[in-house]
Amino acid sequence: MKNFIKSNVAAIIIAFLLLISTAFALNTGYAIIDTNNQLVGVDITSEFAAMTVSSGSATTIDTADVWHGFIDASTGTLSGNWSFVEGVRTDLSGATFATADSGNKTNITGVTHNLSVNDYVTLSGSSTGGYNTTTSTVHQVTAVGGATDFTLDRAFVDDPGTEGFVTRADQLVAGAGAAGTYIVQCSASGFIATNAATVQFGVFKNGTLEAKRDRKFSNANDRGAFNFANGRIISVVATDVLWIGIFNEDNTNNVTIGDQDWSVHKL
Numbered sequence: 001m002k003n004f005i006k007s008n009v010a011a012i013i014i015a016f017l018l019l020i021s022t023a024f025a026l027n028t029g030y031a032i033i034d035t036n037n038q039l040v041g042v043d044i045t046s047e048f049a050a051m052t053v054s055s056g057s058a059t060t061i062d063t064a065d066v067w068h069g070f071i072d073a074s075t076g077t078l079s080g081n082w083s084f085v086e087g088v089r090t091d092l093s094g095a096t097f098a099t100a101d102s103g104n105k106t107n108i109t110g111v112t113h114n115l116s117v118n119d120y121v122t123l124s125g126s127s128t129g130g131y132n133t134t135t136s137t138v139h140q141v142t143a144v145g146g147a148t149d150f151t152l153d154r155a156f157v158d159d160p161g162t163e164g165f166v167t168r169a170d171q172l173v174a175g176a177g178a179a180g181t182y183i184v185q186c187s188a189s190g191f192i193a194t195n196a197a198t199v200q201f202g203v204f205k206n207g208t209l210e211a212k213r214d215r216k217f218s219n220a221n222d223r224g225a226f227n228f229a230n231g232r233i234i235s236v237v238a239t240d241v242l243w244i245g246i247f248n249e250d251n252t253n254n255v256t257i258g259d260q261d262w263s264v265h266k267l
Contacts, residue, residue, distance in 0.1 A: 050076025062125030069169030125164035
């Protein structure tokens with residue numbers, strides 16, 4: 001009888017250890033510790049999401065000192081309550097900018113946009129500087145009147161001579177069960193097209209810049225690894241959108257993220 005009990009206890013312990021090791025090997029779980037600092041279980045339902053870049057192409061910089069949504073990523077591993085939405089960059093050449101909501105918003109018509117209500121977007125390359133996206137003016141789509149008609153929550157300025165580009169970045173979107181506190185990890189390598197420049201790489205949640213890091217590129221041959229937002233803790237609720245922006249402080253030289261691994265993991 002004693003041998004039977006011992007063998008079953010041993011089997012339970014082995015099964016428990018295998019469960020823990022499997023959960024962490026798959027990056028899908030975390031330990032449960034009681035008030036006495038004793039391991040009492042393992043949660044294998046942790047939420048996580050990732051985007052990756054492999055041998056990426058250049059991000060076009062239309063305007064210096066302006067955020068550009070990053071659209072060169074692919075979906076990584078996602079838990080069930082996260083989704084990946086591919087970004088889109090739209091040339092607004094020929095579009096008409098008009099006042100909306102008594103001047104509090106701007107209606108843009110005349111080009112096919114592929115945007116949806118509530119999308120967060122950047123605008124760059126406009127000859128009217130007030131439309132271009134700074135840290136405090138990430139735009140949100142408030143209405144879509146059709147395939148060639150959308151409205152931004154940006155006060156109307158004028159109908160610019162050069163309309164620019166509107167970009168919805170590649171996004172990680174939190175679903176109904178994804179709410180919680182997350183740690184952000186991001187490592188990348190990259191380079192600039194020509195000449196020296198300081199480039200900011202930022203992580204946004206909805207329209208808010210959560211974290212950023214500067215990388216000084218001394219010349220076109222300056223290629224190297226860097227990280228941004230590593231270890232940053234953010235709170236997430238359902239429908240939140242996470243995305244990456246690029247900001248060239250000095251000029252309009254294009255920036256390439258050659259490889260990147262970006263992930264968020266629920267604590």
